Amino acid sequence: MAIPAPFSTALRAAAMLFFVVVVAACSRSSNDAVGLTGAGNLGPGGGAPGSQQEFIVTVGDRVFFTTDSSSLTSEAMATLDKQAAWLNQYQNYRVLIEGHADERGTREYNIALGARRSSVVVNYLVSKGVNGGRITSQSFGKERPVAICNDISCWSQNRRAVTVVQ
Amino acid sequence: MTLLTRRSALKLGLAGGALLATSPMAMAQLRIVVEGANFQPLPIAIPDFASSDPTFGREIADIVRNNLRRSGLFLPLDPASLPVKVGDVNGTPDFNVWRTSNVDALVMGSVERGGQITSSVRVWDTQQAAQVVGKSYNTDPNSARRIGHIVSDAIYEQLAGGTGYFDTRVIYTAESGPKANRTRRLAIMDQDGANVQYLTDGATMALTPRFSPNGDLVTYMNFAEGNPQVYLLQLSSGQQKRLANVGAMTFAPRFSPDGGTVAFSVEQGGATNIYSVGTSGGQPTQLTSGAAIDTGPSYSPDGGRIVFESDRGGSPQIYMMGAGGGNAQRVSFGQGSYSTPVWSPKGDLIAFTRQSGGQFHIGIMAPDGSGERLLYSSFHAEGPTWAPNGRVIMFFQDPGGNDGPRLMSVDIWGRNPLTVATESYASDPSWSGLRG
Numbered sequence: 348m349a350i351p352a353p354f355s356t357a358l359r360a361a362a363m364l365f366f367v368v369v370v371a372a373c374s375r376s377s378n379d380a381v382g383l384t385g386a387g388n389l390g391p392g393g394g395a396p397g398s399q400q401e402f403i404v405t406v407g408d409r410v411f412f413t414t415d416s417s418s419l420t421s422e423a424m425a426t427l428d429k430q431a432a433w434l435n436q437y438q439n440y441r442v443l444i445e446g447h448a449d450e451r452g453t454r455e456y457n458i459a460l461g462a463r464r465s466s467v468v469v470n471y472l473v474s475k476g477v478n479g480g481r482i483t484s485q486s487f488g489k490e491r492p493v494a495i496c497n498d499i500s501c502w503s504q505n506r507r508a509v510t511v512v513q
Numbered sequence: 514m515t516l517l518t519r520r521s522a523l524k525l526g527l528a529g530g531a532l533l534a535t536s537p538m539a540m541a542q543l544r545i546v547v548e549g550a551n552f553q554p555l556p557i558a559i560p561d562f563a564s565s566d567p568t569f570g571r572e573i574a575d576i577v578r579n580n581l582r583r584s585g586l587f588l589p590l591d592p593a594s595l596p597v598k599v600g601d602v603n604g605t606p607d608f609n610v611w612r613t614s615n616v617d618a619l620v621m622g623s624v625e626r627g628g629q630i631t632s633s634v635r636v637w638d639t640q641q642a643a644q645v646v647g648k649s650y651n652t653d654p655n656s657a658r659r660i661g662h663i664v665s666d667a668i669y670e671q672l673a674g675g676t677g678y679f680d681t682r683v684i685y686t687a688e689s690g691p692k693a694n695r696t697r698r699l700a701i702m703d704q705d706g707a708n709v710q711y712l713t714d715g716a717t718m719a720l721t722p723r724f725s726p727n728g729d730l731v732t733y734m735n736f737a738e739g740n741p742q743v744y745l746l747q748l749s750s751g752q753q754k755r756l757a758n759v760g761a762m763t764f765a766p767r768f769s770p771d772g773g774t775v776a777f778s779v780e781q782g783g784a785t786n787i788y789s790v791g792t793s794g795g796q797p798t799q800l801t802s803g804a805a806i807d808t809g810p811s812y813s814p815d816g817g818r819i820v821f822e823s824d825r826g827g828s829p830q831i832y833m834m835g836a837g838g839g840n841a842q843r844v845s846f847g848q849g850s851y852s853t854p855v856w857s858p859k860g861d862l863i864a865f866t867r868q869s870g871g872q873f874h875i876g877i878m879a880p881d882g883s884g885e886r887l888l889y890s891s892f893h894a895e896g897p898t899w900a901p902n903g904r905v906i907m908f909f910q911d912p913g914g915n916d917g918p919r920l921m922s923v924d925i926w927g928r929n930p931l932t933v934a935t936e937s938y939a940s941d942p943s944w945s946g947l948r949g
Binding site: 417485 | 762782809852866895
């Protein structure tokens with residue numbers, strides 16, 4: 348059964364808007380760092396080429412780590428490859444790499460672990476041609492989780508490094 | 514009247530403490546055996562303190578009762594059930610009345626508020642018909658609660674041995690707001706949770722405050738510059754400054770026992786190593802090297818060694834080295850990971866956080882790693898700090914989810930786990946020495 352075309356378009360638009368809102372919610376701490384814009388202010392779809400929105404939605408602004416690890420997974424490397432290509436295309440941006448840990452560690456150790464993760468991402472982006480002078484990094488340890496619950500479904504989202512374009 | 518020099522505290526806010534004259538100065542037997550499987554807290558009767566302001570007399574007695582109860586070593590009896598409701602420090606108690614009420618230990622106190630606060634206290638062994646404590650104290654009028662704590666320490670020291678720990682403060686991280694964007698600021702309070710003061714405004718995150726031995730200088734992790742950096746904060750003046758300019762990020766500070774040096778972590782390029790630097794400045798000394806995470810340094814009470822955590826062997830474990838650096842020996846070998854080692858004030862034990870079996874544990878071990886004992890286990894618990902007598906540990910635990918952390922205490926025998934009441938979520942406790 349075919350859905351009438353106008354309805355289908357509206358549905359797609361609604362789905363796209365929903366997607367943008369979800370992504371915006373997930374990247375809340377990063378958006379705080381650049382000045383949070385309301386979800387309604389985001390452009391349509393993945394954002395204009397070269398926009399911060401495009402970077403967050405289309406390129407992907409974060410990579411995830413396994414427990415206590417700062418090794419890049421193949422998925423993380425694929426994301427960072429796209430980030431490096433985008434950053435090499437749009438040279439006007441500076442980037443902040445935020446390193447985060449999940450809450451299954453002690454506070455001070457996780458501060459160090461967050462720094463180790465952000466450092467790995469910095470080194471990877473530099474190895475892909477991004478000028479190190481454009482990059483700064485900061486560790487938040489376990490102090491800024493994005494997902495709140497008591498199981499691995501949240502912890503795996505919190506073990507992350509977020510590339511914030513500025 | 515003999516002037517007590519037990520504490521330098523007496524030189525500051527407290528004008529003096531004196532031994533009370535008494536007739537039966539017999540050596541009393543009454544004493545708590547604090548160790549052992551058959552331990553029973555000592556029932557103790559503490560009538561309201563005699564005072565021309567009975568409310569004040571009750572308030573001070575309540576502080577004493579609460580302290581002694583929370584120690585886990587005493588069982589203060591319900592004041593309403595006592596045969597005598599108000600203390601009398603001038604006469605000798607009618608011991609038969611107290612014996613028939615099954616009271617072995619009796620505290621008779623008085624307190625008056627004038628230009629100064631004066632308090633006298635006698636502790637009696639009713640079975641021996643003998644006085645075990647007889648002291649009086651003067652203090653400035655703003656230190657009413659401290660009188661209660663100092664009296665509590667006197668009772669504790671006489672009946673439980675060792676030194677007390679009630680006339681102390683705790684500095685900690687006060688937390689509020691949603692978990693994903695929580696405000697964290699420094700706060701200080703009496704060890705029983707009273708007299709809370711906030712030291713930072715929460716505009717930038719502040720974590721892991723630690724007292725210097727003199728109780729006036731604090732070192733902590735400040736996020737005001739972006740990456741966390743170690744700061745020194747003087748409580749009396751409110752002045753603060755960054756400790757050292759080294760590496761990308763500095764954190765995990767702790768004072769040396771003489772207060773002149775801070776050991777801390779320095780992160781550079783993902784590697785974290787331990788350094789030390791004088792509190793008055795100078796060039797930091799690098800104590801560890803390599804690509805691992807070396808953090809959580811804590812000095813031995815003699816200042817000669819540093820215990821710390823490192824993941825150089827894979828998971829975080831506890832290591833020991835000289836205070837000047839050099840070869841480190843691994844100390845912890847149990848399953849899981851070990852972190853946040855803290856040397857006890859007596860030097861006999863190291864408290865730590867262990868993670869194993871999906872749980873966090875607060876534990877203690879000898880400095881050579883032997884005799885490990887886990888004192889408290891839960892979904893999350895970390896960050897032990899020692900009471901100055903080395904018998905009680907405070908830490909924080911978090912039930913997870915959208916809830917937040919709370920301070921808890923437990924004794925080194927694993928008895929008496931208690932929540933320490935705070936008006937907000939609280940973490941990172943650091944216990945002061947006895948106040949000076």
